[in-house]
Amino acid sequence: MSQAELRILLIEDEPHIRRFVRSTLEAQQWTVYEADCGQRGLVEAGSRQPDLLIVDLGLPDMDGVALIRDFRHWSQAPVLVLSARSDEADKIAALDAGADDYLTKPFGVGELLARVRALSRRHARQLEASPLLSFGEVSVDLARREVRRGGVEVALTPMEYKLLCALLRDAGKALTHRMLMQAVWGPGHTDDSHYLRIYMSRLRQKLEQDPAQPVHFITLSGVGYRFQF
Amino acid sequence: MKPNQAFAGRQVSVWRRYGLVVIACLLVTLLTAPFRDTLQLANAVMLFLLVVFLVALKLGRGPAVFAAFLSVALFDFFLVPPHFTFAVSDGVYLITFAVMLAVGLLTTGLTTSLQDETERVRRHERETREHYELARTLTGAASIEQVEAAVASYAAHQQCRVRCFWLTPERQLDTSHSELVESHLLQMAFSSQQPVRGDAEAGPPPLYLPLRAPMGMRGVLAIYPEHMDGQDFLQREPRFITLASLLAIAVERLHYVDVARQTEIAISAEKLRSSLLAALSHDLRTPLTSLLGMADALAARPLPEAEREAARLIRDQAGAVHKMMTNLLDMARLQAGKLPLRREWQLYEEVISTSLQLLRPTLAAHPLTLELAPDLPLVRFDAVLIERVLCNLLENAAKYAPAGSPIRIRAYTEGDAACLAVCDAGPGIDPAQLERLFALFERGDAESGKPGMGLGLGIAKAIAEAHGGSLTLSATPGAGTTACLRLPLGTPPSMVTEDEHEPG
Numbered sequence: 001m002s003q004a005e006l007r008i009l010l011i012e013d014e015p016h017i018r019r020f021v022r023s024t025l026e027a028q029q030w031t032v033y034e035a036d037c038g039q040r041g042l043v044e045a046g047s048r049q050p051d052l053l054i055v056d057l058g059l060p061d062m063d064g065v066a067l068i069r070d071f072r073h074w075s076q077a078p079v080l081v082l083s084a085r086s087d088e089a090d091k092i093a094a095l096d097a098g099a100d101d102y103l104t105k106p107f108g109v110g111e112l113l114a115r116v117r118a119l120s121r122r123h124a125r126q127l128e129a130s131p132l133l134s135f136g137e138v139s140v141d142l143a144r145r146e147v148r149r150g151g152v153e154v155a156l157t158p159m160e161y162k163l164l165c166a167l168l169r170d171a172g173k174a175l176t177h178r179m180l181m182q183a184v185w186g187p188g189h190t191d192d193s194h195y196l197r198i199y200m201s202r203l204r205q206k207l208e209q210d211p212a213q214p215v216h217f218i219t220l221s222g223v224g225y226r227f228q229f
Numbered sequence: 230m231k232p233n234q235a236f237a238g239r240q241v242s243v244w245r246r247y248g249l250v251v252i253a254c255l256l257v258t259l260l261t262a263p264f265r266d267t268l269q270l271a272n273a274v275m276l277f278l279l280v281v282f283l284v285a286l287k288l289g290r291g292p293a294v295f296a297a298f299l300s301v302a303l304f305d306f307f308l309v310p311p312h313f314t315f316a317v318s319d320g321v322y323l324i325t326f327a328v329m330l331a332v333g334l335l336t337t338g339l340t341t342s343l344q345d346e347t348e349r350v351r352r353h354e355r356e357t358r359e360h361y362e363l364a365r366t367l368t369g370a371a372s373i374e375q376v377e378a379a380v381a382s383y384a385a386h387q388q389c390r391v392r393c394f395w396l397t398p399e400r401q402l403d404t405s406h407s408e409l410v411e412s413h414l415l416q417m418a419f420s421s422q423q424p425v426r427g428d429a430e431a432g433p434p435p436l437y438l439p440l441r442a443p444m445g446m447r448g449v450l451a452i453y454p455e456h457m458d459g460q461d462f463l464q465r466e467p468r469f470i471t472l473a474s475l476l477a478i479a480v481e482r483l484h485y486v487d488v489a490r491q492t493e494i495a496i497s498a499e500k501l502r503s504s505l506l507a508a509l510s511h512d513l514r515t516p517l518t519s520l521l522g523m524a525d526a527l528a529a530r531p532l533p534e535a536e537r538e539a540a541r542l543i544r545d546q547a548g549a550v551h552k553m554m555t556n557l558l559d560m561a562r563l564q565a566g567k568l569p570l571r572r573e574w575q576l577y578e579e580v581i582s583t584s585l586q587l588l589r590p591t592l593a594a595h596p597l598t599l600e601l602a603p604d605l606p607l608v609r610f611d612a613v614l615i616e617r618v619l620c621n622l623l624e625n626a627a628k629y630a631p632a633g634s635p636i637r638i639r640a641y642t643e644g645d646a647a648c649l650a651v652c653d654a655g656p657g658i659d660p661a662q663l664e665r666l667f668a669l670f671e672r673g674d675a676e677s678g679k680p681g682m683g684l685g686l687g688i689a690k691a692i693a694e695a696h697g698g699s700l701t702l703s704a705t706p707g708a709g710t711t712a713c714l715r716l717p718l719g720t721p722p723s724m725v726t727e728d729e730h731e732p733g
Contacts, residue, residue: 016519024526058511084514088571088613106518106551108525108544194574194607194722201576212582212599219579222571222613 006030009050011041038062072098078119088222122172167227176224281333285340297333367479433459438473442481521547574607594632602641607721621685622651630655646715657704
């Protein structure tokens with residue numbers, strides 16, 4: 001799947017929002033299929049086999065989270081969620097159900113395109129999977145467990161390295177606190193999210209140009225983190 | 230227990246009863262005397278004993294004893310030869326007298342104690358019935374007034390007057406309608422949870438009974454005896470204690486009925502409010518999302534510059550309306566006290582970075598300086614709400630400080646507070662105006678004043694206070710404004726350091 005020929009299914013009940021999202025995506029020469037309710041959305045998803053799914057969480061006929069869970073049973077295509085600002089719990093539920101990222105309403109064209117591109121790139125990267133990764137002035141050699149910044153080796157503690165790997169593995173995807181805690185500290189520690197915050201802060205100190213205004217280790221308030229290249 | 234209680238009620242005086250005894254005995258004498266020579270004296274004795282028995286049955290113990298003695302005397306005087314004298318010719322008659330007296334007294338004793346017993350059972354039954362009636366009335370009572378009326382009518386049957394003293398909203402005894410001495414006694418009964426006896430100049434003293442219900446004290450019941458002697462009052466004390474416990478349970482039931490009703494009202498009001506807010510927020514956000522998105526899409530098209538500019542303006546204004554709407558809805562939720570806090574231990578630096586990310590376009594015209602104290606501790610807060618606070622403060626700074634002037638963000642600890650301060654180099658607000666800005670929202674009066682600035686600050690302050698912290702503004706006219714958010718430090722959860730565990 002290359003970005004040039006992306007096929008996107010948009011499930012959204014508001015016709016105006018659907019129209020602007022569609023026109024924005026079509027301006028990129030991408031193919032857009034539409035569905036105005038969850039049931040039709042699932043049918044379309046089955047028949048069209050889209051490369052990417054955009055789902056509004058507030059559908060009239062079914063819970064968007066349930067739709068995502070259903071979709072995940074048979075497809076690994078990235079899912080982008082459209083959600084209202086104040087519903088952090090809904091976003092977390094959607095991410096736990098298998099969504100990859102979310103956009104908070106209202107959103108602009110730029111944000112929408114950036115997320116769609118990031119998700120489709122992420123999907124492509126998963127397919128190639130190389131042990132050598134780099135972002136900013138940092139390069140990571142997963143095979144040799146080596147992290148260098150500007151050519152100089154950076155000493156990471158085992159936990160810091162584990163967290164970095166968890167983030168790199170799912171780069172471009174929104175990860176909830178619980179997911180990261182589980183991946184790094186194990187299932188017994190999912191409530192001790194302060195560990196995660198402290199370690200994230202240390203990673204930023206060691207790997208970000210400006211730790212206070214990070215470009216790679218992004219905080220998603222009330223939800224979790226996202227690593228982006 | 231008085232044997233003549235049944236008669237006391239019918240107002241048969243003592244004298245009259247003894248008179249009746251005399252008449253009855255004389256009647257028997259008169260009936261038997263003419264036949265004293267033909268009649269066997271034993272039969273006459275029977276008649277006398279019959280009278281004693283009837284007297285015991287009808288007139289009670291005293292008259293019956295009197296009748297027994299009188300019968301023997303009359304029998305001796307009129308019927309036993311020699312007549313009309315107490316002298317006795319035959320010694321056998323002395324035995325007759327003794328037996329007659331003994332049988333009379335025995336009959337009296339048996340009859341009256343049987344009556345006493347019957348009376349006691351009847352009274353007990355009546356008491357039970359009264360308690361049952363009272364309990365039924367109390368159970369059906371729908372208000373305190375009805376409870377009071379039921380208790381008053383019960384007490385009236387007991388020749389008493391009652392007054393109930395209930396609790397104040399602060400769960401203290403309300404004695405505002407009593408005299409000083411009485412109020413002291415009431416308090417005593419209330420705090421000791423024991424019956425307290427008052428003092429009275431005349432008659433038996435009033436009784437103060439604590440109203441102790443299963444879930445706690447409900448008040449004190451004062452009982453003032455009327456037309457009753459002290460002995461009698463003392464005997465009735467157990468029923469008053471029963472009365473007090475029935476009353477306490479009834480009042481507690483009413484209290485919880487009331488609590489349940491209030492809760493129900495609060496819940497339905499809350500449901501209405503939150504569904505209204507949710508609907509409003511959805512219905513406003515949906516058109517705003519399309520408006521903002523379409524304007525943004527339009528601005529990206531190859532259009533003449535003037536039209537592109539108009540599209541950008543529409544987009545920015547839609548964004549501003551959305552921000553205002555979010556603030557208004559948050560304010561409504563905050564004022565209802567229903568904004569749930571998802572507090573977690575976290576670092577200020579994350580909130581700073583997310584806020585700066587959100588406000589990048591707004592803050593583009595201002596150079597930013599960040600001063601984060603080293604080793605800032607974890608603070609417990611709701612990241613989304615504190616981000617809102619910081620965004621509001623930063624937006625204010627950007628709005629009121631001239632373009633190009635620096636904005637400084639500082640995070641540090643001071644005493645037992647974690648502080649987050651935004652300092653601008655703007656003109657500085659007049660201190661008097663500052664006070665007004667905050668006061669506006671404490672009164673919930675959002676209709677006057679400078680809308681844009683005040684609302685954001687009001688929300689920031691409300692969020693800070695919901696966290697147990699504070700938001701202060703200080704300004705030096707001409708030298709800028711500093712807004713400082715202070716959150717309590719608390720004790721962060723402990724962390725097992727990695728080095729102890731698994732050396733790196």
